[in-house]
Amino acid sequence: MTYEYILIQTEQKVGLVQFNRPRALNALNREMVSETVAALESFDRDPGVGCMVITGSERAFAAGADIKQMAQATPVDMLDNPFIDYWDRLRRLNKPVIAAVSGFCLGGGCELAMACDMIIASESAQFGQPEINLGVIPGAGGTQRLTRAVGKALAMEMVLNDRRLSADEAARFGLVNRVVPTESYLAEAMKFAAQIAARAPVAIRLAKEAINAVYEMPLQAGLAYERRLFYMLFATEDQKEGMDAFVNKRPANWQGK
Numbered sequence: 001m002t003y004e005y006i007l008i009q010t011e012q013k014v015g016l017v018q019f020n021r022p023r024a025l026n027a028l029n030r031e032m033v034s035e036t037v038a039a040l041e042s043f044d045r046d047p048g049v050g051c052m053v054i055t056g057s058e059r060a061f062a063a064g065a066d067i068k069q070m071a072q073a074t075p076v077d078m079l080d081n082p083f084i085d086y087w088d089r090l091r092r093l094n095k096p097v098i099a100a101v102s103g104f105c106l107g108g109g110c111e112l113a114m115a116c117d118m119i120i121a122s123e124s125a126q127f128g129q130p131e132i133n134l135g136v137i138p139g140a141g142g143t144q145r146l147t148r149a150v151g152k153a154l155a156m157e158m159v160l161n162d163r164r165l166s167a168d169e170a171a172r173f174g175l176v177n178r179v180v181p182t183e184s185y186l187a188e189a190m191k192f193a194a195q196i197a198a199r200a201p202v203a204i205r206l207a208k209e210a211i212n213a214v215y216e217m218p219l220q221a222g223l224a225y226e227r228r229l230f231y232m233l234f235a236t237e238d239q240k241e242g243m244d245a246f247v248n249k250r251p252a253n254w255q256g257k
């Protein structure tokens, strides 16, 4: 498969998608988002991939959805816009997805990063939901995921008054996992992803599923759900292998079975 707006590669069981619209600061046009989701789905099906990374450039992860593409849209155009379906498909990926963010991470770009499972930020990353400047509000999860991540007070400021977060602030408020030097942010994210990709694949998949279920379920239902997934792992060869390896003081050899 060849792509026009993204670059892809696989390294140490990590599938990498890199946005490639640098002159438009990786503004997310429909085609780029569609290609991104198709590439991630293909990595998700590939047994040689255990974790995925999405990134942009050092200057911009993504400066939002493509304003030029939607400037003249009617409500029905927006309703028909497949943009939001892509986000739902992202949510259905089984393997973990890490956003490696540098520079501008705004609007739909911030919403995309928040739809990933983890975020590694470069020191120069800047997070924001500036849609209010365009006379609209976030439409791909910004009011919901941001509020869950940073709390109501700060989310209100960010969405109502275009308050931007520096990388350090984003780490302090729990939006990102960690901040790393700008010159090595992608290498750091790839290294982190490779560590996850080297772990027991079925357990990784169910761990991601259980944590994401927190947003969908009351506590008792979540605890019961977690327990069922936990019991299910005792049907895997990897559980026998992992525990045998521990008992016999040797490294485990995961098969994803």
Ligand code: DAK
Pocket: 023, 024, 025, 027, 028, 063, 064, 065, 066, 067, 068, 078, 081, 083, 084, 104, 106, 107, 108, 109, 130, 131, 133, 134, 138, 139, 140
């Ligand atoms: N869209 C299109 N082009 C963009 C863009 C964007 N979001 N952001 C930047 N560009 C383009 C600029 O137009 C410029 O192109 P040329 O004029 O050179 O052709 C080029 O990138 C460089 O940008 P600047 O010249 O502006 O660069 P600066 O360094 O001066 O400023 C900036 C960088 C990131 C501060 C600035 O470009 C900026 O404010 N950009 C817009 C940020 C923004 O408002 N983002 C939110 C977009 S709205 C949906 C759900 C959600 C959404 C859509 C649909 N559905 C449910 C269907 C999401 C909406 C959004 O994200």
